[in-house]
Amino acid sequence: MKKVIFEIAENSPLAAGVYRMRLAGDTSAVTAPGQFVNIALPGHYLRRPISVCDGEPGALTLVYKVVGHGTEAMAAMGPGERLDVLTGLGNGFDTALAGDRPLLLGGGIGTAPLYWLARVLRAEGKRVSAVLGFNTGDDVFYEDEFRALGCDVTVATADGSYGVPGFVTDALRPGYSFYYACGPEPMLRAVCEKASGDGQLSFEARMGCGFGACVGCTRETVNGPKRVCRDGPVFRKGEIVWTR
Amino acid sequence: MKKVIFEIAENSPLAAGVYRMRLAGDTSAVTAPGQFVNIALPGHYLRRPISVCDGEPGALTLVYKVVGHGTEAMAAMGPGERLDVLTGLGNGFDTALAGDRPLLLGGGIGTAPLYWLARVLRAEGKRVSAVLGFNTGDDVFYEDEFRALGCDVTVATADGSYGVPGFVTDALRPGYSFYYACGPEPMLRAVCEKASGDGQLSFEARMGCGFGACVGCTRETVNGPKRVCRDGPVFRKGEIVWTR
Amino acid sequence: MDALSVTLCGVELDNPVIPASGTFGYGCEFAEYYDINCLGTFSFKGTTRAPRFGNPQPRIAECGAGMLNAVGLQNPGVEAVIAEELPRLAKVFHKPVMANVSGFSLEDYAYTCARLDEQPQVGWLEVNISCPNVHGGGMSFGTDPAAAASVVRAVKAVTHKPVIVKLTPNVTDIASIARACEDAGADGISLINTLLGMRIDLKRKRPLLANGTGGLSGPAVFPVAVRMVYQVYEAVSVPIVGMGGVSSAEDVIEMMLAGATAVEVGAANLVDPYACRDIIAALPGAMARYGIENLRDIIGGAHG
């Protein structure tokens, strides 16, 4: 964890209600795809946790969805403005588990952190497949970016307006060595039930602090209570206990 | 009263802890010297009441002193930034009472609203004297500006480091037709006791709204309770009841 | 009835937005800024039997996301309100007004309420048994169920119009006090009055307010107000007027979901004189965003 003042280099719409923000600043604490940052926004008491879509020395890319007043305020910010950010939060994905044919399963905004993961896995020479699910065609983002990394990409939309009709679980094809999933909890649960083999899943949660102090975001696991913000947000399939 | 978004044209230090802010915007509601504006500042719940130092169509000049977090935030703002301001608050001075040789008595930051008053009185061809009192030489501001208007200016400092040693009441000279005073309450009280003849005095107060709704700033007068923000801030000598 | 209208104790309001007592005077200041007939109604300045100057200065202190006030029921007294304020109001406001009343004894409450009950302009009596800024100023009545009930009975015995009792949040069990008021005949409950607070002047090293303590209002208290409205809704069957830090159309909807039939807006009027007008204008858009057709249908909607 490191507290860093970033400068906004870019903040532009990407899809319906989805924005991409590029930040310039010290990224030394950001070490693994699947980690997130926690952003202080003027006029809002709690920080906003946003997963890292891509990271490189000195620059972070965040892809976020406007879901409330906080993210609304974020979307209204412009280049040159500064943000107080806690960086390098959460465990991130374990690429050592990937095997040679990893499958990435993204649901809506949950697609964002999988991009950096895909880039790392491709750099390791893995054959990466990605199934990206959205509600409708207007929500789709980063399809081309995943392709540009050399991933085998399938897009599914719940309303069938684009790509394969249905959910990511309807577009599953066998032949993957390990899966990585990120998205809303119902999607993750469906993935666990329908996807064969082992995987890691990244969870969302309402967080207080984002670094493990308030235990506000705790969920039960087979290894006892775990904090999504610090022990997660990524959990191994076998650890997960479905409470809702 | 009119709610106006102003743009800051200038915001620069004038004396020890004293700043001058020039605002560009609709000044149609500002009608008399001695009126004040009430400024909304991000991160502060209540507005900050600041007396108008000078006004002309499309432009306001405020001279304010940094006394807390709010005015600190004001001092940190720069040209181009926008402010949400309630304008044209308070009754202001009645120049019809001036006679031909009005005397202006300013204490510290209370000197600010007297500048516009002096300009109006000079424009009406009055012979204006001004006695401006400060704690020390470093606090003195607008001496030259009052002179440039053609006022007979005397500066007094409590520590004697500049001008006449002592308070404004020590620098009083007879021969004025009416006086106008603005400053901290102890100074106003001393003026009422020591200055002969009639006058108007402008009071400071802790305000909630600034436009008469909350009656937070009420003070007793010979005509019953009056709101400093709306029935004042200027009161006739004969109305005033000294409570503290 | 249109999508914004609600019925409060048998009287229909065009919308549920009501400027709260003590933040709207007797209406005339705001009538200069906008046509106050756009309001559901408003609750006028807390009125007592005799004129009051209130507390010494200073009476106002700023806080994070709110303010303290210790005005102490400054008002010209009920006879001056009837002789001067109500006629002046009649020229600019053509709806029933809510008459807010405070007192220091059962006789005070009964006398003042009876006088205002006779005034045709008055639609409701809002009986404040919760002023935190006056010693024995109603707050003592508002913290004990039996004392609260005694005020309600005294007022109901001499009035005909709906009596809404305004409760203090500075209690252990708000529901029991609301229930006692309902049992004593209250036609409605309004809450919350301000939370008792204090700020200290670091320069003088003394309490900032001359009165020592003051009442906290503003967004800071909103979650406490929502909780208490929710609790009182489960305890009584009379309508509830919810208030406490409401500053937006979303806040109005949240209060109504918690159980409020109408919603008072207080401190927001002091930082923006157009707050209530703008909140009313924003309601239809907010309703659309949350799939709400008629406001009256969501009252208490958050209760399973």
Next chain:
Amino acid sequence: MDALSVTLCGVELDNPVIPASGTFGYGCEFAEYYDINCLGTFSFKGTTRAPRFGNPQPRIAECGAGMLNAVGLQNPGVEAVIAEELPRLAKVFHKPVMANVSGFSLEDYAYTCARLDEQPQVGWLEVNISCPNVHGGGMSFGTDPAAAASVVRAVKAVTHKPVIVKLTPNVTDIASIARACEDAGADGISLINTLLGMRIDLKRKRPLLANGTGGLSGPAVFPVAVRMVYQVYEAVSVPIVGMGGVSSAEDVIEMMLAGATAVEVGAANLVDPYACRDIIAALPGAMARYGIENLRDIIGGAHG
């Protein structure tokens, strides 16, 4: 003793700043960010006799100038705290720690306090009779003077270290409860725990927290906390640990002027992990600004 030091129940603190229970875990997370030995001490996560998962999700809701939490006393239980957390803490923190204890019966409180009283690392027992997020979770003890006193007696009977009782602000008369605790043998009083609040999810039209209500903390509650510390200071003679929305060195000074010997900082740690370190660093400058030579000299200074 230097300018920042104070003495809390006979134990000297280098400074009065104490991270509040529930916002600092058992210390280890923060020890990764800065040397927590700069703290006066800290109050560790509320510990119960048995392990607890706490309440279902969601447990956190944002508010204006604050937050609601309904964690519900998640903790590994006193034996795990003694076997795992305290040894881990010993490596990074070399001062006496404040052990925060909750319970559901007098036996719970006595057992857990007795076990922690035996631990050499523990300097004070902070007995929480005010958790708003657990049904029968201490709050019931904290709202009645006799019940509060019974907890104090049960704990004092089996412990030797200073017992500080943590009070809830959700009461009509905080002073009477503080007095009852002092009469029952409490060595100190800490306040305020969180104000009971609620937020409603406009999309789901249900309370946002799974628990319904939650505890409000953050700058929003600061004026209420200052008022209650001021009132309790006039009611008891034992030292007071003040807390509630403290976010700056100025806030620490204000709390001490109101009557606090030491000051806990809660929610601020959650929005800025360095909050306490930075507040301590800012104290000398703030003291100079307000002409304060030694912090210990201003305790209760606002009382005429």
